[in-house]
Amino acid sequence: METTQDNNDEITNDIPEKVNSSEDESSKQLEKKSSEDEILFSNNKIPDMQENVTREKEVKLEDSAASKIDLNENTEEQQQFTKLQPDIEKEENKKVGGAEETEVVSEDELPAVQKPSVKDAENVSDDELPGPKPAELPADTEVVSEDELPASKKESRKRKTGEERDGYDPGSPTSEGESAGKKQAVAKNGESKPVPSEKRSSVDEKPKKKALPELDKYWKVVNDDPTDFTGWTYLLQYVDQESDVEAAREAYDAFLSHYPYCYGYWRKYADYEKRKGSKKKCLEVLERGLKAIPLSVDLWIHYLNHVKSTRTEDHVYIRSQYERAIEACGLEFRSDRLWESYIKWEAENGSALQVTNIYDRLLSTPTLGYTSHFDNFQEHVMSEPVSGAVSRAELVRLRGEVRDAAPTQPSLDLPPGEDEPLDHVASEEEAQAIKERIIAARRKIHKATGEEVAARWTFEEGIKRPYFHVKPLERCQLKNWKAYLEWEKQNGSLKRALVLHERCLIACALYEEFWMRLIKFLEERIPSDPELVAVEREVLERACGVHHLDKPDLHLHWAQFEEAQGNAGRAAEILERIEKTCPNLVQIQYRRINLERRRGDYDKCIQLYEAYISSAKNKSVASAMAIKYARFLFHVKQDKLAARKALNDAIAKDPLNARLHMQRLDLALHTPDTPYEELEELVMSYEKQEGAEVETCAALAVRRRELAEELGPVAAARAAHLHARAAHKHLRKRARANKHDAPAHHQASTDGSKKKESCTTTPSTATTSSTSTYYQTQAATAQSYDQSYAQPYTPPWGYQQPPGPYQHHPHPWPQYPNYY
Numbered sequence: 133m134e135t136t137q138d139n140n141d142e143i144t145n146d147i148p149e150k151v152n153s154s155e156d157e158s159s160k161q162l163e164k165k166s167s168e169d170e171i172l173f174s175n176n177k178i179p180d181m182q183e184n185v186t187r188e189k190e191v192k193l194e195d196s197a198a199s200k201i202d203l204n205e206n207t208e209e210q211q212q213f214t215k216l217q218p219d220i221e222k223e224e225n226k227k228v229g230g231a232e233e234t235e236v237v238s239e240d241e242l243p244a245v246q247k248p249s250v251k252d253a254e255n256v257s258d259d260e261l262p263g264p265k266p267a268e269l270p271a272d273t274e275v276v277s278e279d280e281l282p283a284s285k286k287e288s289r290k291r292k293t294g295e296e297r298d299g300y301d302p303g304s305p306t307s308e309g310e311s312a313g314k315k316q317a318v319a320k321n322g323e324s325k326p327v328p329s330e331k332r333s334s335v336d337e338k339p340k341k342k343a344l345p346e347l348d349k350y351w352k353v354v355n356d357d358p359t360d361f362t363g364w365t366y367l368l369q370y371v372d373q374e375s376d377v378e379a380a381r382e383a384y385d386a387f388l389s390h391y392p393y394c395y396g397y398w399r400k401y402a403d404y405e406k407r408k409g410s411k412k413k414c415l416e417v418l419e420r421g422l423k424a425i426p427l428s429v430d431l432w433i434h435y436l437n438h439v440k441s442t443r444t445e446d447h448v449y450i451r452s453q454y455e456r457a458i459e460a461c462g463l464e465f466r467s468d469r470l471w472e473s474y475i476k477w478e479a480e481n482g483s484a485l486q487v488t489n490i491y492d493r494l495l496s497t498p499t500l501g502y503t504s505h506f507d508n509f510q511e512h513v514m515s516e517p518v519s520g521a522v523s524r525a526e527l528v529r530l531r532g533e534v535r536d537a538a539p540t541q542p543s544l545d546l547p548p549g550e551d552e553p554l555d556h557v558a559s560e561e562e563a564q565a566i567k568e569r570i571i572a573a574r575r576k577i578h579k580a581t582g583e584e585v586a587a588r589w590t591f592e593e594g595i596k597r598p599y600f601h602v603k604p605l606e607r608c609q610l611k612n613w614k615a616y617l618e619w620e621k622q623n624g625s626l627k628r629a630l631v632l633h634e635r636c637l638i639a640c641a642l643y644e645e646f647w648m649r650l651i652k653f654l655e656e657r658i659p660s661d662p663e664l665v666a667v668e669r670e671v672l673e674r675a676c677g678v679h680h681l682d683k684p685d686l687h688l689h690w691a692q693f694e695e696a697q698g699n700a701g702r703a704a705e706i707l708e709r710i711e712k713t714c715p716n717l718v719q720i721q722y723r724r725i726n727l728e729r730r731r732g733d734y735d736k737c738i739q740l741y742e743a744y745i746s747s748a749k750n751k752s753v754a755s756a757m758a759i760k761y762a763r764f765l766f767h768v769k770q771d772k773l774a775a776r777k778a779l780n781d782a783i784a785k786d787p788l789n790a791r792l793h794m795q796r797l798d799l800a801l802h803t804p805d806t807p808y809e810e811l812e813e814l815v816m817s818y819e820k821q822e823g824a825e826v827e828t829c830a831a832l833a834v835r836r837r838e839l840a841e842e843l844g845p846v847a848a849a850r851a852a853h854l855h856a857r858a859a860h861k862h863l864r865k866r867a868r869a870n871k872h873d874a875p876a877h878h879q880a881s882t883d884g885s886k887k888k889e890s891c892t893t894t895p896s897t898a899t900t901s902s903t904s905t906y907y908q909t910q911a912a913t914a915q916s917y918d919q920s921y922a923q924p925y926t927p928p929w930g931y932q933q934p935p936g937p938y939q940h941h942p943h944p945w946p947q948y949p950n951y952y
Contacts (some may be wrong), residue, residue, distance in 0.1 A: 143788050213545065344374055351383075358390055361602045372400065377408050384417075392424035392678060393600035393638050395431045402434065422573040427634055429470050436473065447481055454478075458493075463631045465592055468501040475508075484516040485523065495577050500583040500592070506578045518563045519555060522570055528554045534565045587623070591616035601637050613640060617649060626657065630667070642857045644683050647675040651689065667691065682713045688723055701730050716749050722760070734769060751786040758782035774804055783817075790828045793818040797835075806866070808844045815839060826863055834860040 255791065350370055353363035359383040364387045371380040384401040388394070398421030405414035418435045425431065441452050454474045461467050471494050478486045491509045499505070513521050522530070531554075535541060559562045594612035599603065613636050620632045640646045654668040672690040680686050687710035691703040707724045721744050728736040741761040748754035759779055767774035779796045786792060798807045798816045815836045819829045833856040840852035 146559075146653075150700070181323070187580075239324055245816055299343075299599060329579075344371070344376055344379055347376075347379055352388075361391070364391070365550075367398070368397065372404060375408060380404055380408075388420075388424070389678070391600070391602075393641055395421065395425050395599075396430040398424070398428075398431055398432050402438070406566055408662065408815045414438065415442075417624045422460070425638065427464050427631070427638065429461060429467050432457040432461060434878050435474055440477070447883060450477070451482070456787065461631075462493075463497060464635065466598070467500065467587065468499050468505070471497075471499070471505070479512075484512070484520040486520055487512055492574070492577075495574055496581060498581055498588060500585075502581050504579070509574060510571055513567050518557055518566050521567070524555050526539075526597070527566070528571075530566045531557065531562070532554070533569065534562055534915055538562075543579070587619075591619065598635065598639055602642065605643075608641070610643070613646070621653065628663075629653070641679050644680055644686060647671070647680070647686060648689075650748060652677075665697065676710075682710075682715050684717055686708055691723065691727070695727065695730075700727065703727060716747075716757075723758075723919065725760075725764075727765070729768065733758050737764060738769075745782075755789045755792055759791060762795065763798060766799060766802070772799075775799060787821045788818075788823060788825075790832075791816060791824075794835075795834070808848065810840070811839055811843065812836065814849065826866060828860075830859040830863050 169922070185412040250576075253417050253731065266404060267578060347370070350363070352368040354367055357363065367383050367536060368387060371383045384404070388401070391397075398417065402417045402421070404413050405417055415438065418431070418438060421428070421431050422435060431564045436457060436752055437452075440450055443449055455479070457470055458474065461470065471490070475487055475490050478490060491505070491512065495502075495506050495620065498734065519527060557566065591612060594609065594616075597607055617629075617632060617636060624632070633646075633653065636646055637650065650671055651668060654664050654671070658664050672693060676683070676686050676690050687706055691706040694700075694706065696701040704724070704727055705821075708722060709725065711717070711720050711724065721740070725737050725740050725744075728734075728740065740942070741757065741764065745757045745761065748757060762778045762782075763774040765771045766929070776799060778798070779792060779799065783789070783792045783796065793814070797811065800811055800814055813834055818824055818832055833852075836847075837856045840849040844852070
């Protein structure tokens with residue numbers, strides 16, 4: 133384009149020289165002048181025409197490269213266009229009129245546009261090209277969405293329309309950015325060639341969204357192990373760098389459902405919605421985060437900054453959100469930054485009286501920076517007018533105290549006949565005295581707050597990790613939390629104790645013990661404060677629904693709580709859910725059955741009993757369940773035959789279970805009109821089983837003797853006595869045989885290298901042994917005589933010390949236990 137313009141400039145510069153060469157002909161000056169104007173006009177048209185021709189040629193070349201049109205077809209079109217170009221130029225010259233002296237330059241004489249050629253280059257689409265790298269911003273830069281920008285900036289960032297871009301329309305069929313598939317190819321005869329129908333793209337078809345290439349790999353890690361915290365962080369880091377909003381939302385929602393106490397990821401999620409989502413979604417994320425972790429000061433400040441940036445002029449709403457934040461976490465020991473942010477905003481947009489009211493609440497709250505807060509309060513009072521720093525009632529009271537303490541009344545500079553207002557301050561000295569009294573009144577509160585901070589300071593120093601993490605806490609920190617909670621329960625208020633429990637649960641969320649501490653604390657105070665029922669329900673939902681999905685104790689407690697509050701259906705759902713997580717747990721099975729019994733659904737109880745008995749993992753569990761099933765049928769259903777059948781079936785499967793036999797006997801005893809012969813048969817049924825234990829048989833024989841004495845005839849009683857005596861005789865004989873079969877007591881011989889001999893060898897050996905036992909301890913007796921005498925002998929009572937009193941030995945000769 134620059135070459136074409138230079139050629140045109142040369143043509144234009146040659147014209148004045150030709151005009152100046154004809155100065156001798158005076159008669160033709162006017163004609164020359166008019167001809168010169170026409171030539172200048174024609175020269176101005178020629179560069180524009182040639183520039184348009186060159187632009188059309190470049191557009192065709194770029195379109196042919198982007199749409200991969202055959203080179204032969206482009207060459208033919210270019211040659212045809214070149215042949216027609218001289219005729220076009222002639223017609224343009226004719227239209228100009230009277231420009232015979234103008235030199236006509238064809239397109240062939242113009243320098244060709246050189247296209248860069250790269251060998252072995254691969255055609256790539258725009259989607260495959262690398263995107264622009266984000267700018268490196270400072271760490272403290274706040275992310276601002278496009279909706280939060282001013283109107284002028286948003287308009288400048290919008291894509292320009294076709295008129296604003298000099299006629300460029302991306303939807304036009306002649307635009308540069310359109311693909312070749314949507315254009316119509318130009319034939320040799322100049323007519324348009326239609327695109328085949330199979331190659332046309334349907335208007336209703338939506339382009340398929342490209343999935344992130346490595347997303348499935350990261351998801352597989354966390355799906356295999358949802359407790360893999362590192363895998364979650366890698367997944368979130370990957371989606372945060374990409375532009376797939378739906379994939380990022382899915383990843384963040386899944387992660388925060390497992391770990392809602394990670395306030396930093398709530399902030400990241402909200403920032404991502406600011407950058408690539410919407411303002412509404414960002415606000416929703418922040419609200420969800422504040423509901424999940426209301427004691428996060430950082431998350432509250434982030435939320436308030438977002439509110440102030442979106443609703444700058446709505447002071448009433450911003451103040452209400454600050455009050456909401458103070459109500460939620462203002463009692464947190466490390467909430468100083470939230471208070472300071474509230475005071476700063478109120479000082480910039482509110483009144484001095486509002487700031488003083490905030491300080492009054494802050495000075496009575498034990499926080500980490502209580503000293504700096506009092507210093508800032510003094511500066512605030514001294515820098516503000518006394519009439520605006522405090523309320524009118526307090527100002528009137530303090531002015532009266534100052535004037536009563538002053539020796540003389542101040543001179544009043546008032547118009548004659550006008551009374552002094554009650555809140556009028558006469559002089560600067562009086563205002564200074566009032567300010568000092570304002571500070572003095574708050575100093576007493578500050579001193580009491582300092583004492584509370586000092587009492588908690590030791591516990592606060594022991595908290596090394598106040599935030600949530602999956603790594604276990606040190607034992608000293610767990611001990612510190614327990615001591616802190618107990619101290620706060622005894623010395624603090626109910627509200628402060630609840631706040632401290634919630635702080636503890638953030639750091640100790642994975643410890644079931646601290647959840648149970650809070651639940652028991654609430655249960656102790658529910659009788660005096662029924663409103664705590666909703667608090668306990670919310671705590672149980674968080675514990676069982678988020679952090680401890682597989683802990684049966686918490687779920688059993690939750691089910692019992694819901695049943696006590698009249699929600700038996702909800703309790704049944706809780707037990708059913710935990711049973712899926714922890715199957716074959718007998719405690720859960722018993723709780724489910726008893727819950728249905730209390731609800732009156734006996735058919736459901738029978739169904740559960742039979743299912744648990746059939747699916748028991750061993751015989752002992754099935755037998756225990758059968759005993760409870762028989763009791764239910766006998767006492768609740770009043771079906772004695774069904775109860776007897778349940779026990780008979782259980783004995784058939786586990787015949788050596790003594791509890792089943794005893795339970796069947798007890799069932800028959802409680803059944804009216806049961807004959808003694810049947811009772812005797814039941815009590816002797818265990819003894820008839822192969823492999824019955826002797827001890828159990830003896831116990832059942834004693835039971836038979838008692839029944840015979842109470843219910844049977846004399847013959848049966850005598851037979852029962854003989855049976856019991858025989859069983860116990862057999863038991864004693866077995867015990868004696870086991871005692872004699874035990875290995876005899878052996879003692880180490882004098883020579884350790886020889887074989888061991890019996891301790892009952894000769895009387896001399898026994899005498900020696902008794903003598904050594906008399907003077908030496910048990911450790912000294914066990915020593916071998918072959919040991920060296922390099923070390924001097926030390927008697928048991930100490931070296932060169934008189935012997936102690938004589939210690940009686942019950943068996944001087946342990947070798948002969950039956951000697952006496």
